[in-house]
Amino acid sequence: MAVTFKKETVAEFETIAARYPVRRAALLPALWLAQKEFGWISTDAMVAVSKLVGCSPAQVLEVAEFYTMYQKKKPGKYHLQVCQTIACLLNGSEEIKKVIEQKLHLKPGETTPDGQFSYQPVECLAACHKAPCMQVNDDYHENLTPESTEKLIDDLRKK
Amino acid sequence: MSDFQPQLTKRFETKDGHTLKVFLETGGYASLKNLFAKKPAEIIEEVKASGLKGRGGAGFPAGMKWSFVPQNTGKAVYLVVNADEGEPGTFTDRFSMLYDPHLLLEGIICASYAINCHTSYIYVRGEFVEQINRLNAAIEEAKKANYLGKNIQGSGFDLEVYVHRGAGAYICGEETGLLESLEGKKGQPRIKPPFPAIVGAFGCPTIVNNVKTLSSVPWIVENGAAAYAAIGTKESPGTHVFGLSGHVNQTGYWEMPFGLPMMEFIEKYGKGMKGGKLKAVIPGGSSCPVLTAQECADLTLSYESMRDHKTMFGTGCAIIMNEHTDMAKILKNLTHFYRDESCGQCTPCREGSAWEDRIMKKILSGEATTKELDLMLEIADNMEGKTICVFSSALAFPVRSFIKKFREDFEKYCKPASVAVLEKITAN
Ligand SMILES: Cc1cc2nc3c(=O)[nH]c(=O)nc-3n(C[C@H](O)[C@H](O)[C@H](O)COP(=O)(O)O)c2cc1C
Ligand code: FES
Numbered sequence: 270m271a272v273t274f275k276k277e278t279v280a281e282f283e284t285i286a287a288r289y290p291v292r293r294a295a296l297l298p299a300l301w302l303a304q305k306e307f308g309w310i311s312t313d314a315m316v317a318v319s320k321l322v323g324c325s326p327a328q329v330l331e332v333a334e335f336y337t338m339y340q341k342k343k344p345g346k347y348h349l350q351v352c353q354t355i356a357c358l359l360n361g362s363e364e365i366k367k368v369i370e371q372k373l374h375l376k377p378g379e380t381t382p383d384g385q386f387s388y389q390p391v392e393c394l395a396a397c398h399k400a401p402c403m404q405v406n407d408d409y410h411e412n413l414t415p416e417s418t419e420k421l422i423d424d425l426r427k428k
Numbered sequence: 429m430s431d432f433q434p435q436l437t438k439r440f441e442t443k444d445g446h447t448l449k450v451f452l453e454t455g456g457y458a459s460l461k462n463l464f465a466k467k468p469a470e471i472i473e474e475v476k477a478s479g480l481k482g483r484g485g486a487g488f489p490a491g492m493k494w495s496f497v498p499q500n501t502g503k504a505v506y507l508v509v510n511a512d513e514g515e516p517g518t519f520t521d522r523f524s525m526l527y528d529p530h531l532l533l534e535g536i537i538c539a540s541y542a543i544n545c546h547t548s549y550i551y552v553r554g555e556f557v558e559q560i561n562r563l564n565a566a567i568e569e570a571k572k573a574n575y576l577g578k579n580i581q582g583s584g585f586d587l588e589v590y591v592h593r594g595a596g597a598y599i600c601g602e603e604t605g606l607l608e609s610l611e612g613k614k615g616q617p618r619i620k621p622p623f624p625a626i627v628g629a630f631g632c633p634t635i636v637n638n639v640k641t642l643s644s645v646p647w648i649v650e651n652g653a654a655a656y657a658a659i660g661t662k663e664s665p666g667t668h669v670f671g672l673s674g675h676v677n678q679t680g681y682w683e684m685p686f687g688l689p690m691m692e693f694i695e696k697y698g699k700g701m702k703g704g705k706l707k708a709v710i711p712g713g714s715s716c717p718v719l720t721a722q723e724c725a726d727l728t729l730s731y732e733s734m735r736d737h738k739t740m741f742g743t744g745c746a747i748i749m750n751e752h753t754d755m756a757k758i759l760k761n762l763t764h765f766y767r768d769e770s771c772g773q774c775t776p777c778r779e780g781s782a783w784e785d786r787i788m789k790k791i792l793s794g795e796a797t798t799k800e801l802d803l804m805l806e807i808a809d810n811m812e813g814k815t816i817c818v819f820s821s822a823l824a825f826p827v828r829s830f831i832k833k834f835r836e837d838f839e840k841y842c843k844p845a846s847v848a849v850l851e852k853i854t855a856n
Contacts, residue, residue, distance in 0.1 A: 288590045290504070290630050296612030297595055322612075335614040335771075338554045338596035354516045355714060356673040356747055358761050392598060392765055393516040394555060397673035397745070398680050407557040 272313045274321060278302050282321055296322050296332055300339050309340040337391070345380045345387035347425050350404045353390040356397035361414075365401050366390060368418045385426065432659060435647040436640060436669055437683040440527040446562055448569040451530040457575055459646040463538055464583040471542040475645060477653035479665040484510050484601075484638030485713060485742050487731050490645070496625035497543045497633045506634040507540050507548040508610060509642060512594055512601035514553060515713035516765060518743040520669040520681045521639040525552070525559040528643070529566035530575075533589060535642030537580065538649050540587050543635055547588050551606050554595045563591050598769040602817050603636040605771065616771045617817035640669060660686035664730040664741075671745030675702045675753070681745075690727040694748060704750035708834070712742020714762055715822030717829035718755075739829075755834040756841055759826065760788040766823040777820035780811040784827055791841045797848040801831055801838055 274282070282302055286295040299322050303314045310318075310333050319326040333339045340348075349369055353362050369375060373386050380387040396402045399411030403418075410421060439445030439454060451457070463471060476491030497505055509532070513521040524532060536548050552560050567589050570576040578586045592610055599605045600615035607629050609615040628634020644666060648656045657665045664686035671681040676698030690709065694701065706721040717739040719727065727733055734741040749758065763785035772778045787804050790796040808824040815821075831838055843851075 288588075291611070293612040294610060294630070297593065297609065300595065301593060324612075332612065332614060336554075336595035336597050338594075353761075354765055355710075355758060355761050356517055358758070359674045359747070359749065359753065391596075392769065393514060393518075395513045395519045395522055395553070397517050397519045397747070398671060400673060400679075404555060 270313060272307055272311070272317050274302070274306060274317060278306055279321065286322075292323055293328075296324065296329065297336075300329070300333055300336075304339060309343045342378075343380070343384075346385050347387075347405050349386060349388045349422075350391040350394075351388070352392070352394045352396070352400070352402050352404075354393035354397075356393070357401040360400040362401040364415050365403065365413050365418050368415045369422070372419060372422060386422070432667060432685050434683050435667055436524065436528075436531070436643050438528075439531070440523060445527055446529055446566065448530060448566070448573060448575075451528075456530050457534055459534060459538060459650040460575075460581055460583075463541055463649050464581070464585065468542045468544055471538065471649065474653045475542070475648055478648045478656040479653075479663075480641065480644055480648060480656065481664070481731060482638055483640040483644070483668065483743065484603075485515065485715075485740075487741055490637065490641050493625060493637075494539065494543050494635060496623070497635060498626065499544060501633060503632040504547065504630075505543055505545040506629045506632055507536060507543065507545045508603075508606065508629055508634055508636045509536065509548065509550040510601065510603065510606060510636055510638045511550055511552040511556070511559070512598075512606060513556075513639075514598040514601045515715070515743050515745075516762075517673055517710060517747040518671065518713050518745040519673070520671050520743075520745060522556060522559055523681065524639050524643050524669070525556065526562055529559075529562050530570065531643050531646065532563075532639055533566055533570055533576065535645040536589055537575070537587060538645045539635065539637065539642055541585055543633075545635070546586050547590075549590050549592045549610055549629070551592045551594060551600070551610060553600075554593050560591055560593055567591070597771075598765075599771045599817075599819060602819060604817065606636060607634065614771070616773045617819070619816050661728075661730045661732065663732040668729075668744050670697075670729055671743075672698045672748060673745065674748040675704070675750040676700065676748050677702050684729075686728075686730045688729045690724045690729060690746070693729060693746070698748065701748070701750055704752050706748065707751045707753050708749040708755065710747040710749075710826075711739055712744055712746065714747075714765065715818075715825055716740040716742040717825045718833060720833050755830055755837040756788070756792060759830040759838075760785070760792055762826050762830075763788045763823065766819070770819065774815035774820065776811050776814045777823075780807050780820065781823055783807055784811075784823065791838060794841055794843075796842050797845045798839055798842045799845045799848075801835065801842065805831060 285298045299318045303318050307314045315329040319329045375388040401413045402411040444450045472494045480490045481487040597615045600609045602617050604618035605615035624634045660666050667685050669681050669683045673679050678699040709719045731741045767781040767785040770777050770781045808827040812821045812824040
């Protein structure tokens with residue numbers, strides 16, 4: 270189903286686009302706006318972005334596919350991104366992953382049937398001194414233990 | 429060593445240190461007086477003389493890089509700040525942006541003036557939402573107070589600064605991948621030459637500098653090159669924010685002059701090893717060749733000492749591993765990372781990283797022979813120096829150093845090659 274941007278979003282986009290000498294440079298910002306407005310980057314959202322920026326849908330697809338933070342699938346209300354890189358591995362990220370996988374019955378890339386939680390192991394979040402860590406939507410959670418991870422999930426559920 | 433003036437972290441603990449008000453109260457934007465009193469070329473000379481090296485990983489002298497910008501092309505000149513901070517083990521730029529965003533802006537003003545740039549972009553990794561908000565707020569404040577915008581403080585110099593948000597791709601930390609991304613494309617690095625200083629963003633001369641490189645500049649402009657060069661060591665002047673992660677009792681970051689012995693860093697700042705004796709150190713981000721405990725005995729936190737130990741200073745954030753660390757599992761973690769993050773355009777990198785990762789998987793499952801360790805080294809040789817950017821080499825370095833220095837950790841998973849041959853014969 271075709272989607273369209275709100276008027277205010279289009280205005281916001283134009284302000285951003287004016288910062289660059291070429292309009293195409295505003296493609297990443299446009300995808301961020303789309304993700305904010307539609308929740309994720311569907312094919313329809315890509316078409317809307319292509320119209321906004323003035324490039325082809327294929328160009329939008331290619332860029333959206335390249336960057337992991339653009340959600341090509343509807344994520345859960347809480348998107349759990351566990352760092353699995355070296356410093357976190359040294360400090361127990363495997364156990365944190367296990368807690369999430371067992372408690373929520375999720376494999377990497379999956380979403381719970383109620384749409385509350387999605388789960389994705391990610392690479393270094395640049396919080397290595399507070400390993401292991403995870404990002405839930407925009408927020409960082411650091412120095413995780415299996416217990417604190419369970420509690421975090423319980424708390425999010427109650428929200 | 430203990431009595432030095434912090435330059436990069438002095439506001440980190442100050443209440444509201446990120447606001448313009450407190451920034452100005454604590455000596456912020458003071459370098460601009462000296463800056464605008466001098467000619468751009470003089471500023472470049474000053475930074476050259478200071479010996480400031482790029483903090484993003486490669487350690488290229490900042491002033492020299494600026495001097496490469498041609499001033500006769502009639503094109504715009506851009507300054508792009510590398511705030512992608514994605515190198516595994518590296519985590520200190522985030523605090524510079526969070527706690528002292530105006531210092532970065534001050535550095536951007538200094539550098540822009542020196543290279544005659546009027547538009548600058550700060551490329552921030554997508555995950556850093558808090559940092560992006562802080563930077564945008566700081567830019568707003570600075571504009572209102574005429575530290576950015578037209579005719580900055582009556583100097584006649586104009587500058588606009590914009591934040592550009594990345595979207596999750598390690599390769600966008602590589603400066604030409606970053607420029608592609610800034611232009612709204614996939615972050616696939618460009619062939620060099622031409623270097624960005626000649627043809628960079630939007631086909632124009634462009635300087636890409638790391639957050640802390642630029643944050644170091646105001647102090648130099650204010651206090652002079654000689655004062656900066658007097659701090660640290662001869663080849664590594666100045667201060668840096670050094671980080672510790674992994675198996676130490678106290679992980680974190682500390683600003684200090686270059687030159688502290690690594691063992692003292694671990695003992696004094698890291699409060700000693702956690703869970704066992706020291707086994708290995710990755711000194712400055714995942715691509716730096718790993719060092720054994722023995723090699724660390726006379727290592728110091730400086731570009732030259734790292735080079736003498738056949739590794740790299742990198743980002744100055746060290747990952748510490750204790751004696752119980754299984755180096756095969758750690759290398760598997762790295763091969764996985766590089767396989768996932770390869771941008772895919774060069775065959776040796778795309779295929780090589782995936783191949784190394786498959787072999788590591790086979791090794792850990794007990795299916796491999798010692799011959800495959802040699803195959804991994806051979807693949808590493810074919811990955812190094814054969815691609816558009818150094819990402820591919822950045823995997824070759826750890827593969828080689830891990831297997832050569834900790835071979836027993838890998839061999840314990842492997843069957844001897846002769847056993848494998850026997851197994852094959854009996855199976856037939
Ligand atoms: C794969 C790869 C990733 C990189 N990631 C970063 C990064 O996250 N941040 C950074 O400042 N430099 C990074 N660099 C280094 C940049 O390419 C470049 O050298 C640096 O931004 C130059 O700034 P400097 O001279 O101030 O250090 C990376 C390089 C490579 C090859
Ligand atoms: S390794 Fe997990 S945050 Fe850096």
